[in-house]
Amino acid sequence: MSTSGFGGLHPLPHYAVIFSSQRRTANDGAAADDGYGDMAERMVRLCEGRPGFLGIESARDAAGFGITVCYWSSLDAIAAWKADAEHRIAQTEGIARWYAHYELRVVQVLKAYAMTPDAASPR
Amino acid sequence: MSTSGFGGLHPLPHYAVIFSSQRRTANDGAAADDGYGDMAERMVRLCEGRPGFLGIESARDAAGFGITVCYWSSLDAIAAWKADAEHRIAQTEGIARWYAHYELRVVQVLKAYAMTPDAASPR
Numbered sequence: 252m253s254t255s256g257f258g259g260l261h262p263l264p265h266y267a268v269i270f271s272s273q274r275r276t277a278n279d280g281a282a283a284d285d286g287y288g289d290m291a292e293r294m295v296r297l298c299e300g301r302p303g304f305l306g307i308e309s310a311r312d313a314a315g316f317g318i319t320v321c322y323w324s325s326l327d328a329i330a331a332w333k334a335d336a337e338h339r340i341a342q343t344e345g346i347a348r349w350y351a352h353y354e355l356r357v358v359q360v361l362k363a364y365a366m367t368p369d370a371a372s373p374r
Numbered sequence: 375m376s377t378s379g380f381g382g383l384h385p386l387p388h389y390a391v392i393f394s395s396q397r398r399t400a401n402d403g404a405a406a407d408d409g410y411g412d413m414a415e416r417m418v419r420l421c422e423g424r425p426g427f428l429g430i431e432s433a434r435d436a437a438g439f440g441i442t443v444c445y446w447s448s449l450d451a452i453a454a455w456k457a458d459a460e461h462r463i464a465q466t467e468g469i470a471r472w473y474a475h476y477e478l479r480v481v482q483v484l485k486a487y488a489m490t491p492d493a494a495s496p497r
Contacts (some may be wrong), residue, residue: 254475255492256439257394267481271380271431283459308394312435312442316379318433318441320392326484352377354431354488358390359469361449365477 258306266323272353274315301330376477389446395476397438404472
Protein backbone atom coordinates (compact mmCIF):
# COMPACT_ATOMS: atom_id res chain seq x y z
CA MET A 252 0.00 0.00 0.00
CA SER A 253 1.00 3.60 -0.29
CA THR A 254 2.72 5.12 2.71
CA SER A 255 2.02 8.67 1.60
CA GLY A 256 0.74 10.68 4.51
CA PHE A 257 3.30 9.14 6.87
CA GLY A 258 6.37 10.89 8.18
CA GLY A 259 8.64 8.16 6.84
CA LEU A 260 11.89 6.73 8.19
CA HIS A 261 15.03 8.85 8.21
CA PRO A 262 18.61 8.53 9.48
CA LEU A 263 19.09 9.10 13.21
CA PRO A 264 19.48 11.39 14.94
CA HIS A 265 16.69 13.60 13.77
CA TYR A 266 14.04 15.74 15.39
CA ALA A 267 10.35 16.54 15.25
CA VAL A 268 7.77 19.10 16.23
CA ILE A 269 4.51 17.71 17.63
CA PHE A 270 1.66 20.19 17.34
CA SER A 271 -1.57 19.16 19.10
CA SER A 272 -4.57 21.43 18.80
CA GLN A 273 -8.27 21.76 19.40
CA ARG A 274 -9.99 23.82 16.75
CA ARG A 275 -12.63 26.24 17.81
CA THR A 276 -16.20 25.23 17.21
CA ALA A 277 -19.27 27.31 16.57
CA ASN A 278 -19.95 26.99 20.32
CA ASP A 279 -16.85 29.07 21.03
CA GLY A 280 -18.45 31.95 19.19
CA ALA A 281 -15.88 31.81 16.42
CA ALA A 282 -16.27 31.31 12.70
CA ALA A 283 -14.44 28.02 12.93
CA ASP A 284 -13.74 27.38 9.28
CA ASP A 285 -13.21 30.92 8.14
CA GLY A 286 -9.83 30.97 6.48
CA TYR A 287 -8.58 27.96 8.39
CA GLY A 288 -7.94 25.65 5.49
CA ASP A 289 -5.87 28.25 3.73
CA MET A 290 -3.84 29.00 6.86
CA ALA A 291 -3.20 25.34 7.64
CA GLU A 292 -2.12 24.62 4.09
CA ARG A 293 0.24 27.55 4.12
CA MET A 294 1.87 26.34 7.33
CA VAL A 295 2.34 22.89 5.84
CA ARG A 296 3.86 24.30 2.69
CA LEU A 297 6.12 26.47 4.84
CA CYS A 298 7.36 23.35 6.59
CA GLU A 299 7.80 21.33 3.41
CA GLY A 300 9.76 23.94 1.56
CA ARG A 301 12.45 24.47 4.18
CA PRO A 302 16.02 23.13 4.45
CA GLY A 303 16.15 20.17 6.79
CA PHE A 304 12.54 19.11 6.24
CA LEU A 305 12.17 15.31 6.29
CA GLY A 306 8.45 14.53 6.42
CA ILE A 307 5.08 15.43 7.86
CA GLU A 308 1.99 13.60 9.06
CA SER A 309 -1.29 14.97 10.31
CA ALA A 310 -4.68 13.76 11.53
CA ARG A 311 -7.71 15.67 12.80
CA ASP A 312 -10.85 14.02 14.10
CA ALA A 313 -14.46 14.98 13.62
CA ALA A 314 -14.48 16.84 16.97
CA GLY A 315 -11.72 19.16 15.79
CA PHE A 316 -8.83 17.67 17.77
CA GLY A 317 -5.71 17.26 15.66
CA ILE A 318 -2.08 16.19 15.83
CA THR A 319 0.55 17.19 13.27
CA VAL A 320 4.12 15.88 13.45
CA CYS A 321 6.81 17.47 11.29
CA TYR A 322 10.21 15.73 11.08
CA TRP A 323 13.47 17.65 10.69
CA SER A 324 17.14 16.87 10.28
CA SER A 325 18.34 19.34 12.93
CA LEU A 326 17.27 21.65 15.76
CA ASP A 327 18.65 24.58 13.77
CA ALA A 328 16.21 23.77 10.97
CA ILE A 329 13.35 23.77 13.50
CA ALA A 330 14.46 27.09 14.97
CA ALA A 331 14.59 28.68 11.53
CA TRP A 332 11.16 27.35 10.62
CA LYS A 333 9.72 28.48 13.96
CA ALA A 334 11.03 32.01 13.57
CA ASP A 335 9.63 32.19 10.07
CA ALA A 336 6.27 30.73 11.10
CA GLU A 337 5.94 33.11 14.06
CA HIS A 338 6.78 36.02 11.84
CA ARG A 339 4.12 34.99 9.34
CA ILE A 340 1.54 34.30 12.04
CA ALA A 341 2.19 37.74 13.52
CA GLN A 342 1.18 39.17 10.18
CA THR A 343 -2.20 37.44 10.37
CA GLU A 344 -5.03 37.62 12.85
CA GLY A 345 -3.21 35.01 14.90
CA ILE A 346 -3.90 31.42 15.64
CA ALA A 347 -6.40 32.24 18.41
CA ARG A 348 -8.84 32.60 15.58
CA TRP A 349 -8.66 28.88 14.87
CA TYR A 350 -7.50 27.15 18.04
CA ALA A 351 -9.13 26.91 21.46
CA HIS A 352 -6.01 25.29 22.90
CA TYR A 353 -2.76 23.93 21.57
CA GLU A 354 0.39 22.24 22.78
CA LEU A 355 3.71 22.22 20.96
CA ARG A 356 6.70 20.00 21.61
CA VAL A 357 10.17 19.74 20.15
CA VAL A 358 11.51 16.20 20.40
CA GLN A 359 14.51 14.13 19.41
CA VAL A 360 13.71 10.85 17.68
CA LEU A 361 15.63 8.05 19.42
CA LYS A 362 14.17 5.03 17.61
CA ALA A 363 11.87 4.58 14.64
CA TYR A 364 10.45 1.70 12.71
CA ALA A 365 7.71 1.09 10.19
CA MET A 366 5.68 -1.91 9.19
CA THR A 367 3.34 -2.77 6.36
CA PRO A 368 1.60 -5.92 7.58
CA ASP A 369 0.87 -8.54 4.97
CA ALA A 370 -2.88 -8.47 4.52
CA ALA A 371 -2.83 -12.10 3.39
CA SER A 372 -1.07 -13.22 6.56
CA PRO A 373 -2.67 -11.41 9.46
CA ARG A 374 -0.01 -12.64 11.86
CA MET B 375 -11.79 25.56 27.94
CA SER B 376 -11.06 22.01 28.91
CA THR B 377 -7.68 20.63 27.95
CA SER B 378 -8.81 17.04 28.35
CA GLY B 379 -7.65 15.02 25.39
CA PHE B 380 -4.25 16.72 25.38
CA GLY B 381 -1.02 15.14 26.56
CA GLY B 382 -0.42 17.94 29.04
CA LEU B 383 2.82 19.54 30.24
CA HIS B 384 5.21 17.56 32.41
CA PRO B 385 8.67 18.07 33.94
CA LEU B 386 11.60 17.60 31.55
CA PRO B 387 13.18 15.37 30.60
CA HIS B 388 10.45 13.00 29.59
CA TYR B 389 9.71 10.77 26.63
CA ALA B 390 6.97 9.80 24.23
CA VAL B 391 5.88 7.13 21.79
CA ILE B 392 4.41 8.41 18.52
CA PHE B 393 2.25 5.79 16.82
CA SER B 394 1.05 6.71 13.31
CA SER B 395 -1.24 4.30 11.52
CA GLN B 396 -3.49 3.79 8.57
CA ARG B 397 -6.46 1.62 9.34
CA ARG B 398 -7.57 -0.90 6.81
CA THR B 399 -10.62 -0.07 4.80
CA ALA B 400 -13.19 -2.32 3.21
CA ASN B 401 -11.16 -1.93 -0.01
CA ASP B 402 -8.30 -3.83 1.61
CA GLY B 403 -10.53 -6.84 1.90
CA ALA B 404 -10.58 -6.67 5.70
CA ALA B 405 -13.43 -6.24 8.12
CA ALA B 406 -12.10 -2.87 9.16
CA ASP B 407 -14.12 -2.26 12.28
CA ASP B 408 -14.36 -5.79 13.54
CA GLY B 409 -13.07 -5.70 17.07
CA TYR B 410 -10.98 -2.62 16.49
CA GLY B 411 -12.62 -0.32 19.00
CA ASP B 412 -12.20 -2.83 21.75
CA MET B 413 -8.54 -3.46 20.88
CA ALA B 414 -7.72 0.25 20.68
CA GLU B 415 -9.37 0.97 23.98
CA ARG B 416 -7.52 -1.85 25.63
CA MET B 417 -4.18 -0.54 24.37
CA VAL B 418 -4.99 2.91 25.70
CA ARG B 419 -5.96 1.54 29.06
CA LEU B 420 -2.77 -0.51 29.07
CA CYS B 421 -0.81 2.72 28.60
CA GLU B 422 -2.75 4.68 31.21
CA GLY B 423 -2.49 2.13 33.93
CA ARG B 424 1.28 1.77 33.89
CA PRO B 425 4.01 3.26 36.10
CA GLY B 426 5.56 6.29 34.42
CA PHE B 427 2.52 7.16 32.32
CA LEU B 428 2.12 10.94 31.97
CA GLY B 429 -0.54 11.56 29.33
CA ILE B 430 -1.98 10.53 25.98
CA GLU B 431 -3.48 12.25 22.96
CA SER B 432 -4.95 10.75 19.84
CA ALA B 433 -6.63 11.81 16.59
CA ARG B 434 -7.90 9.80 13.64
CA ASP B 435 -9.36 11.32 10.52
CA ALA B 436 -12.27 10.19 8.40
CA ALA B 437 -9.92 8.39 5.98
CA GLY B 438 -8.61 6.18 8.80
CA PHE B 439 -5.21 7.84 9.29
CA GLY B 440 -4.40 8.36 12.95
CA ILE B 441 -1.69 9.60 15.29
CA THR B 442 -1.49 8.67 18.98
CA VAL B 443 1.18 10.15 21.27
CA CYS B 444 1.73 8.64 24.70
CA TYR B 445 3.98 10.53 27.15
CA TRP B 446 6.17 8.75 29.69
CA SER B 447 8.53 9.68 32.50
CA SER B 448 11.33 7.33 31.42
CA LEU B 449 12.59 5.03 28.68
CA ASP B 450 12.38 2.14 31.13
CA ALA B 451 8.65 2.78 31.48
CA ILE B 452 8.30 2.69 27.68
CA ALA B 453 10.26 -0.55 27.43
CA ALA B 454 8.07 -2.19 30.06
CA TRP B 455 4.89 -1.05 28.35
CA LYS B 456 6.18 -2.17 24.95
CA ALA B 457 7.02 -5.65 26.20
CA ASP B 458 3.62 -5.97 27.81
CA ALA B 459 1.81 -4.63 24.72
CA GLU B 460 3.69 -6.97 22.38
CA HIS B 461 2.92 -9.88 24.64
CA ARG B 462 -0.76 -9.03 24.63
CA ILE B 463 -0.84 -8.40 20.88
CA ALA B 464 0.81 -11.77 20.31
CA GLN B 465 -2.15 -13.32 22.08
CA THR B 466 -4.57 -11.75 19.60
CA GLU B 467 -4.92 -12.02 15.85
CA GLY B 468 -2.29 -9.28 15.54
CA ILE B 469 -2.45 -5.71 14.44
CA ALA B 470 -2.38 -6.60 10.73
CA ARG B 471 -6.07 -7.11 11.14
CA TRP B 472 -6.56 -3.40 11.74
CA TYR B 473 -3.64 -1.57 10.18
CA ALA B 474 -2.48 -1.36 6.58
CA HIS B 475 0.71 0.44 7.61
CA TYR B 476 2.08 1.92 10.78
CA GLU B 477 5.13 3.79 12.02
CA LEU B 478 6.29 3.92 15.62
CA ARG B 479 8.83 6.27 17.15
CA VAL B 480 10.33 6.68 20.57
CA VAL B 481 11.34 10.28 21.24
CA GLN B 482 12.74 12.47 23.98
CA VAL B 483 10.83 15.68 24.64
CA LEU B 484 13.28 18.59 24.64
CA LYS B 485 10.86 21.51 24.91
CA ALA B 486 7.13 21.80 25.50
CA TYR B 487 4.64 24.57 25.88
CA ALA B 488 0.87 25.01 25.83
CA MET B 489 -1.43 27.90 25.12
CA THR B 490 -5.11 28.61 25.57
CA PRO B 491 -5.67 31.70 23.46
CA ASP B 492 -8.12 34.22 24.80
CA ALA B 493 -11.14 34.00 22.51
CA ALA B 494 -12.00 37.59 23.28
CA SER B 495 -8.58 38.84 22.20
CA PRO B 496 -7.65 37.02 19.00
CA ARG B 497 -4.14 38.44 19.08
